[in-house]
Amino acid sequence: MRTILVVGGGYAGFYTAWKLEQKLRRDEARVVVVDPRPYMTYQPFLPEVLAGSVEARHAAVSLRRHLRRARLISGTVVAVDHAHRTVVVQPADGPPFALGYDIIVVTAGAVTRKLGIPGVAEQAIGMKHVEEAVAIRDRLLTSFDRASTLEPGPLRRRLLTVTFVGGGFSGVEGFGELLSLATSLIRAYPELSQTELEFHLVEARDRILPEVTDGPGRWVVRSLEKRGARVHLNAQLVSARDGHVVLSTGEEFDSELIVWTVGNAANPMVRSHTDLPVDERGMLVVRADLRVGTESEPVPDAWAGGDDAAVPDLAAGRPGAATVPNAQHAVRQGKLLAKNIVATLRGRKPKQYVHHSLGTVATLGLGRGIFQYRGIVITGLAAWLMHRGYHVLAVPSWERKIRVLAIWLVAAVFGRDIVSLASVQDPRRAFRTAGEPVEPPPQPPVHVHDAQPA
Structure with missing residues (x-):
């Protein structure tokens, strides 16, 4: 039997493998999926995971539960040699190994784009995976607990300051949901007040949400500002060292929580470690039927879709337009990839990808x-x-x-549940410190307050 190798178990990869299992005859081909995570992240639910409206595990779709006939390999494809029909897989443990295939489907996905800004790598949290959304929520809840024991001052103000960098869909949705959670939390903390919350959204362009038109974009800004948020347009993050945020506009403030949602960059494997054709952005060159290559020079037995593929957008009606990297396209490209691969195996012509936005x-x-x-x-x-x-x-x-x-x-x-489980990020701490004596700090002056009459 032929081996169909799916590189990546995200949106496009999961749907490709899932639909292939439904469409392939048992003796027609075997499907192999390589991904470092055992689940597909349903990213539109991450803002709700961040706010506690959806459980983290419910935004993660188990690959093994749904891909029952495919072989699943826990690892990362670090190189593709299509000329010899092999890839190099780096597992979580052990040395890398070569894996052969007959047909490859590259849906490795993009990676979070970093701009080399001082302090971002050390201080910021991304919002691309479930564990990041959980960490953001736990960090906010823990900050409220810590701030409630402090007197008003710089440290308390820092703990109650949140900064999102990036005004695209994921940034604005995450910002709005976390602001909603923080606003509702105030009622459970009588020591704190709404005026102490500081939420900053930083966007380099003159507008947020480029996917909508100018009017709705301005409405979103006004809506967020009415809720007490600060939206910094035409502003870039210059530094975030030690949580001290410096903007290109000259504004500076300390922020305990910094969330980085600037956008995606080309997958390093696709950009630099494959013999498949890529464009100047490091994206795979893909035809309208999702085969890798050009109309005049298709690459045999190579297919691609999702965020790391420059898929022509036939619905746009503009020459050279490519589909934007979002869930709508990735899901539908995955389904079409399965249909087209089965069609070519059975001697039929594949269909072109055309999707009009919903x-x-x-x-x-x-x-x-x-x-x-x-x-x-x-x-x-x-x-x-x-x-x-x-x-x-x-x-x-x-x-x-x-x-x-x-x-x-x-x-x-x-x-919504407001319990922070930040301690799970260091599960052995309680065990390590059990029985250790705790030295009390120097006693502060004791002020005795007169009892108030009943």
Whole structure:
């Protein structure tokens, strides 16, 4: 049998393998998926994981649970030699090894783009994976606990300051959801006040949410500012050393939590360690039918889709236009990849990828959202309900849909859970320090307050 190797288990890779299992006859081909994570992250749920509206594990779709016939390899493809139909896989443990294939599907995905700004690598947290969203939420909750024991001052102000860098969809959605969580938390901390919260959104361009038109983008800025946030447009992060944020506008402030959502960069493996054709941005050159190569020179037995492929956007009607790297395209490209690969195995002609946008919808916090489809713009609660409705239908498998709906219904009755589990990031700390004596600090002066009359 032929071996179909899927590089990456993200959106495009997961759907390619999932649909191949459904369409291939048992003796027609075997499917192998290589990914370092045992799950596919449903990224549109990350802002809600960050706010505690969705459980972290419900935003992660298990590969082994859903890909029952495929062989799953836990590792990272670090090089592709298509001329010899082999890849080099680096597993989590042990030396790298070569893996052969007959057909390759490259859906490795993009990586978080870093700009070499001082302090970002040491201080910032990304928002591309489940563990990052969980860490952001736990960091905020822990900061509230710490701030509640302090007197007003610089340290308390720093603990209650949050900075998001990047005004795209993931940044704005995460910012809005975390702001909603922080605002609701104030009620549980009588020691703190709403005026002490500082939320900063930094965007280098003159607008946020480039996926929507100017008017809705300005509405989102006004909505966030009415809720107490600061939106810094035409501003770049210059430094974040030791949590001290310096902007190109000259503004400076200390921030305990810095979230980096500037955008994606080409996958290093695709850009530098493959003999497949790439463009000047380091993206795979892909035809409209998702085969690697050009119309005149297709690469045999090589396919690609998702964030690391420059797929022509036939729906745009502009020569040279490529599909934007988002979930709508990745899911549909994965499904078409499976159909086209099966079609070519059976001697049929593959179809071209054409997808007209279904519109854009974003959550801005509990009960707040925005939706735009061409000239139609809906804001507020209706848009927020549309966001939830669309994504509960889009998340793969009925099992995940039901789990997410159950969490939402419970939260509607009892509210969001506000317990921080930051200690799980160092699970052996309690064991290591058990029984160790704790030296008390020097005793401060004791001030005895007169009892107030009843």
